[in-house]
Amino acid sequence: MGARTGETAEIENAPTQQSRDGGGDDDGGGRDIAGSFLSKNAAGQRIVVTPAESARVLRRIDAVILPIMLTVYFLQGLDKATLAYSSVFGLLxxxxxxxDQYSWLGSIVYLAQLVMQPPLAWLLVRLPIAKFTSIMVLFWGISLACxxxxxxxxxxITTRFFLGVFEASVAPSFVAITQMWWRRREQTVRTSYWYAMNGITNMFGSLITYGLGHISSRLRSYQIIFMFFGVITVAFSFVMLAFMPDSPIEAKFLNDHDKIIAVERLRMNQMGVISREWRNDHFKETMLDPKSWFWFxxxxxxxxxxxxxxxxxxxxxxxxGFDQFQTILFNIPFGFVQLVATVGGAFLAQKIKMKGPVIAGLCLPPIAGCVMLMVLPRDVSSRAxxxxxxYLISVYPGITPLIYSWASQNTAGDTKRKxxxxxxxxxxxxxNVIGPLLYTQTEAPGYSRGLRSNLxxxxxxxxxxxxTTAYLRLLNAGHAKRRVAMGKSAIIVDTSLDSAKEVAAREEINAATAEATGGEEVERPGERAFENLTDLQNEEFVFVY
Known part of the structure; x- marks a missing residue:
């Protein structure tokens, strides 16, 4: 396959034999399925992945997996938005x-999702993730049509509750799928792509709803909206079931050689791929890890x-002061700003290799927007x-996918990730349960309580x-001390967030240095990447800010 190109991170000293064998104080137990797959198909050897091979496999993954995720998340955004659209077409x-009954219709979906999260963590570890998610998509489409x-x-409220139950799996599944298929550098932007479908929903969903609202029928406009989007969701669930693989190892669109590359290119994520084994020690560590509660x-x-x-x-x-059709149309720019903020924020975070500052920066426009809506009078002269x-408030959706990827990129071990x-x-x-309850129709048009709390x-x-950034720096310092105590170098140069050019340049420097000094090339960590270790157990794990 070609010379090693830096798909793995660099470390100044070779790992000790104890580390290679999975021994030491933090032995995490058996390897995940990806580790077993590599042992069987790569004869236990660490495969070298060239940039060309990595890029080729990445294109295949993006071409198959990403469109399915984008479509499903677009439909989920539409399905949740149908309530807001229907509110201006006579539903109330x-x-x-x-x-506050309308507020409860908004909250009940998220209350159902709240109830579902604990069992979902177990189900997403134990079950084939793509098949399980496809079935959930099918039943949420049926619930919406009903x-x-x-x-x-x-x-x-009954149908909205079941809508929430079945939709509950989508975002957790998609975070897990993103961890399973893409390198850490690639995850931030891919997460922004599927989450940005909410912005596409606000743009095209508004246009579709505008058209559906003009249909002359014995059915009410909101009934047509519910049935239209529900039937489309049911139909696409079968597409997902047919084409979405449960893991890179089970992907029919990859041959055996490409499956090895797909797994090997994830090594320096240090997060593993999939185990389908529930680990109580991982669960306990999640509950005791302060990071979990920062993400919460x-x-x-x-x-x-x-x-x-x-x-x-x-x-x-x-x-x-707009009528129902003007209201729907003026919601389209909200979706455009949301789309730009979501994808733009992800690209900025990828460029500077930090998410904390980008998240803080994305809070500033919504702060300004809340202040404007709180102080401006509701009259014709103030419409613009x-x-x-x-629209300034609509920047806030860019924050959520950055939190998703920030959390996922700092968590390892299959059960702990779920x-x-x-x-x-x-x-x-x-x-999301609390949010709609802070807005009540009795406070219209100012909605002062909701806006103040948001600010x-x-x-x-x-x-x-x-x-959170400060705590992650503290964890990296702690891992450095552990490596020194184990006879390793304190410094790990993490390339999992580097571009292909940066990785290639670093490799050239390493090769030139080795040739000039007559020494061997720098040994890289990652021997324990597929041992189903958590981020706290694996001393080679590098936390990203």
Whole structure:
């Protein structure tokens, strides 16, 4: 295959034999399935991956896996947005919703997702992830279509609950799938791609809804909306079931040689791939790891504004003095700004190789937007600045995928990854339950309580980002001390976030240095990458900021 190119990180001294054998104080037990696959198919040898081979396999992965993820997340965004769209097409009056009943229709989906997260952590470890997720997509599509038959609060909240139950698996599954297929450098942007489908939803979902709202039928416009998106979701679940593989090892679109490359290129993630073995020690470590609760706090803090705006966004725009069709159309730029912020923020984080500062920076426009909506009067002369304030708020969705990838890139071990995802999405679900309840129709048009709370939470996210970064630096310092105690170098140059050019340049320097000094090339870590070790157990794991 070609000379070693730096798909792995560099370390000044070779790992000790104890480390190679999986011994020492932090023996994590058996290897995951990827480790067994490499032992069987690569004769126990560490395979060298050239940049050309890595790029070729990456293109195949992107061509097959990414479109499925993008479509499913687009449909999930549409399915959740149908409630907000339907609110301006007579849903509230026809179903006689009063008080905070509409708010509860927004919250119940996330309450259901909250209930589902603990069992999902176990299911996502034990079951084939693609097949399981496909079945969940099928049943959420059925639940959405059934909303067309609901004529009162009881019927709506029941169908919305089941919608939440079946949608609960999608984001945790997609975080796990992203960890399974892409290198750490690639994960941030890929996560932003599928999460950015929420922005596409707000753009094209608004246009589709605008068209559906003009259909003349015995059915009400919101019933047509529910049935249309529900049937499409059911149909695509079969596409996902047919074409999405459960892991790189089981991918029919890769031959045996490419499967080895797909797994080997993940070595320096130091996160493993998949084990399908539940580990109680991983679960315990997740609960005791302060990082887990930093991720929880961050996602909880952004999900409260997210839940409120996603449910009440069109109603807020309608208070600017627009009719129902104008309200839907003016929601399109919200989606465009969301798309730009999500993908742009990910590319910036990839470029500077840090997520904390980018997350803090993305909080500034929503802070300005909240202030504008709080102080500007609701009159015709203020329509333009009110819309500007609303669109500034729409930068906030760029924060969530960065938290997803930040957490996933700092967590290793199959069971710990799934448990950390559960903690993460419990925080998200609780925040999304609370968010719509801070906005009530009785506070229209100002919605002052919701906007004030959102403003405070954006400030809290800035503080939490700084604290999380500081803690990750502390963990890296601790791992360096452990390596020294084991007879290894304190310094690991992590290339898992480097571009191909950076990796190639580093390799040239290493080769030239080795030739000039007459020494051997620098030994690289990663011997324990597929031993199903957690990030705290593996002293070679490098935490990223």
């Amino acid at each position: 009056t026809d179903t006689k919703l009063v008080g 909303m067309a038959a609901a004529h009162n609060f009881g019927g709506l 706090a961050l996602l909880f803090s952004i999900s409260i504004p997210s839940g409120g705006i996603s449910t009440f966004g069109p109603l807020i725009v309608s208070t600017f 600045p009110l819309l500007v304030g609303y 448990c950390t995802n559960a903690v993460l999405f419990i925080g998200q679900s609780v925040g 405070a939470l954006y400030v809290a996210i800035i503080v939490l980002s700084g604290l």
